Structures are given as C-alpha cells and as structure tokens.
Amino acid sequence: MIAIEDLRLAVALSRCESLSAAARVLNVSPPALSMRLRKLETQLGITLANRDARRLSLTADGERFAEESAHLLEQLEALPESFKQHDxxxxxxxxxxxxxxxxxxxxxxxxxxxxxxxxxxxxxxxxxxxxxxxxxxxxxxxxxxxxxxxxxxxxxxxxxHRWLCASPAYLEQHGVPSTPDELACHRCICIRENDEDVTLWHLSKGQAKKTLRIEPALLSNDGSVARRWPSRGWASSCARSGTSATPLPAAGW
Structure with missing residues (x-):
C-alpha cells in the first residue's frame, strides 16, 4: 500500500534537481531517500527517476505519479476543513x-x-x-x-393576533355589546407583555378599524392568567385564539 510519505517523496523529487536536495526538503539522509525510492519503484513495478551523482530527472511515469501525488496531498490537506464547513x-x-x-x-x-x-x-x-x-x-x-x-x-x-372574547356566563349577565364603544361600560381584562399602552385597544373588521380607550377591571402580565379570567365569567378580554371564551360579535360596524 502506498503511504503518504511515498506521495511526499514523489512531489519532492519533481521539485528538486538532485536526490540530496530532495533529502533536505524531506529532512532525511540521501541514502535513506534512495532506499525509499527503490522500494517504491519495486512496489509500483516502474522506474520513477533517472539519477546520477549530480542530477535527477523523472521518467514519464515518474512525472505522472508525482502529479497525481500532488493532487492527492492537496485533497488530504483540504479534507479536515471541508468537514468543518459542512458540520x-x-x-x-x-x-x-x-x-x-x-x-x-x-x-x-x-x-x-x-x-x-x-x-x-x-x-x-x-x-x-x-x-x-x-x-x-x-x-x-x-x-x-x-x-x-x-x-x-x-x-x-x-x-x-388577538380576539375580543367573553365567557357565555359573562354575556348572559352583562349583555352583548352591539358596538365597540359599548366596551367602555364593560369589565375588561388587559395583558401587559411590554411597555406599550395596554388600555388602548385597536379593533378591526375587514377594512374597518376602531381604536378605543378602556379601563381594565383586571390586568396581568401573564397571558395564561388573563385567559382564565374570561372563562370564569369575570370579564371580557382581548385574548389570543385558542381560549375557551366566546368571541364577541362585531355587530353594528
């Protein structure tokens, strides 16, 4: 099996003019590099380089192997980063x-x-x-x-979104408001979830819009508490959908 050191050896040989220079790049001795090169050539069954005492030149097979080795080393170096990017x-x-x-x-x-x-x-x-x-x-x-x-x-x-709601028991006792203005006469519940004016209600029906000021009979910063109050018949509220109270009809506007 070809090792990473064999790939680095081939790349070093392609970039150096002698075995001694390639040995310095790889930080090994020239005899150790020469032995490694002969072992690799034996394993591949080809001659990778023509060398003498002063000069080194790659064969056609050696140039192709060095090119493929450089490409493989680039892929190996980029492999950890590619996993980081896709993690x-x-x-x-x-x-x-x-x-x-x-x-x-x-x-x-x-x-x-x-x-x-x-x-x-x-x-x-x-x-x-x-x-x-x-x-x-x-x-x-x-x-x-x-x-x-x-x-x-x-x-x-x-x-x-909020809905104007009241419990059936409350409506039976206090009546159903026929217009938004009549809410001023009813016991209203407010939910304070920020610093906005919770006593100013903005109502809409299709394109029609209405803003009115109410005096809350009950006020809480917890929406779950404010939703329980209308279901017990204590007052009407402007609550989110999903409550057990009855939405009020918007008659007259």
Missing amino acids: ERLVGTLRLAAPFGYGRQRIAPLLARFAKLHPQLCLHLDLRETPWPDRHDSDAVIHIGSLNDSLWIARPLAHN
Whole structure:
C-alpha cells in the first residue's frame, strides 16, 4: 500500500534537481531517500527517476505519479476543513429571553424540539415580564410589539393576533355589546407583555378599524392568567385564539 510519505517523496523529487536536495526538503539522509525510492519503484513495478551523482530527472511515469501525488496531498490537506464547513452541529450555550405567556406557550415547545436536533447545544430560556435587548445576559430576545430602538437587529417571527372574547356566563349577565364603544361600560381584562399602552385597544373588521380607550377591571402580565379570567365569567378580554371564551360579535360596524 502506498503511504503518504511515498506521495511526499514523489512531489519532492519533481521539485528538486538532485536526490540530496530532495533529502533536505524531506529532512532525511540521501541514502535513506534512495532506499525509499527503490522500494517504491519495486512496489509500483516502474522506474520513477533517472539519477546520477549530480542530477535527477523523472521518467514519464515518474512525472505522472508525482502529479497525481500532488493532487492527492492537496485533497488530504483540504479534507479536515471541508468537514468543518459542512458540520451543521451547534455546540455551546444559547440564552433566550421571552415574555411569560408567549414564551411558555410558543417558545418553550419550539426550543424542546430544537434541542433534540442539536443535543450538544445548551439552551437557556429566561421568561421575563418585559424582556429588552439592552440586557446583555441574553443572546436573543423575543419582544412583542414595535421595537423603537433602531440600533437592534430585529426579525419578525409571527403575527400576534388577538380576539375580543367573553365567557357565555359573562354575556348572559352583562349583555352583548352591539358596538365597540359599548366596551367602555364593560369589565375588561388587559395583558401587559411590554411597555406599550395596554388600555388602548385597536379593533378591526375587514377594512374597518376602531381604536378605543378602556379601563381594565383586571390586568396581568401573564397571558395564561388573563385567559382564565374570561372563562370564569369575570370579564371580557382581548385574548389570543385558542381560549375557551366566546368571541364577541362585531355587530353594528
């Protein structure tokens, strides 16, 4: 079997004018190099070089073998780097901050699946009331709402749609509002997930849009808590889809 040292020997012979010069390049003695060359020629069954005391010249077979040897050595040297470039494994620690409700319901399940794909990656999920990028203990932050600071690099992940909901028990007791303005007379629930004004509700129906100010009867920074309140008949809320409350009809507008 041809060894890497045989390939380097052939390349050195092609670049040197004598056995002595090739021996210096390979850091071996001329007699050891000459013995190695004879052994390789015997193994291949061909003559690789014509040599005398002063001069060395490769045969046609020797030139072809030296060319192929140089090509193989280049491939071997590039092999480790090629594996580094195509290695998609993630290693290290990733720290992620997210709001309580959205982080618990949406981000935590995604991170669990992501961890299975990258078992060498350690994931930290920090649930906060108002996670902001200016806290440098996180690699990435999930922020709900607009990001006013232009210094941060932001990418939209999903739309956070909300629905105006109330429990059947609440509607039976307090009636169904026929217009958005009547919400001012109802007990409303707000979810505070950032520093935005949560008492200012933006409603839409098709192309129609309505903004109104409400006085919350109940307010929480935890979405799961705010979703339980309407289901118990305590008030109406502007909640995400998937709740057990009844969406309110938008009659009259």
